[in-house]
Amino acid sequence: EPEVTQTPSHQVTQMGQEVILRCVPISNHLYFYWYRQILGQKVEFLVSFYNNEISEKSEIFDDQFSVERPDGSNFTLKIRSTKLEDSAMYFCASSEAGTVKPSEGYTFGSGTRLTVV
């Protein structure tokens, strides 16, 4: 079964450093998403991306964050000047079309646990 791959699974970084979280969406999917989940809290939407541009973003997704599709397979989330409160699990997701398939929902990746120290 096709899956969304995220690397690394766990990243530890010092406060103020930049991190890049990487995702390889399912190959025929066109819509890509980033969500985050702070430990013990709910999953929160960050950004959606289609046709090489952001289609929607949340209030969380401020100037500290950026996304990019640098080639035909990768989808990255860059966090500049990380803060302690950026520590969370970051999930990438993809969908074939803009309409989520009722039979599937999204396909989420297994996540990157980011720890800012």
Added chain:
Amino acid sequence: GQNIDQPTEMTATEGAIVQINCTYQTSGFNGLFWYQQHAGEAPTFLSYNVLDGLEEKGRFSSFLSRSKGYSYLLLKELQMKDSASYLCAVLKNYGQNFVFGPGTRLSVLP
């Protein structure tokens, strides 16, 4: 605003039936999804409702009442592996992002 409420924790016995409720108030609605999430893992899709009524899928069923802003997930013949968090999520816009509830942590006891 966006508000989705679920009970924080529930406990049930192996073999029993449990119902997890979800109430929502969102600025848009294009379907309600239930996801299962084991600790430290990604959410996995369980069910979807966009019309009122009950959807059955094996041991899992989900119900939706749009007029009441209410859904529930029903798990039958509980197994130990069903111990997980269950996330209620509203698809806000047509094909775009989810608003997730806080999740209900279900513990299944022998």
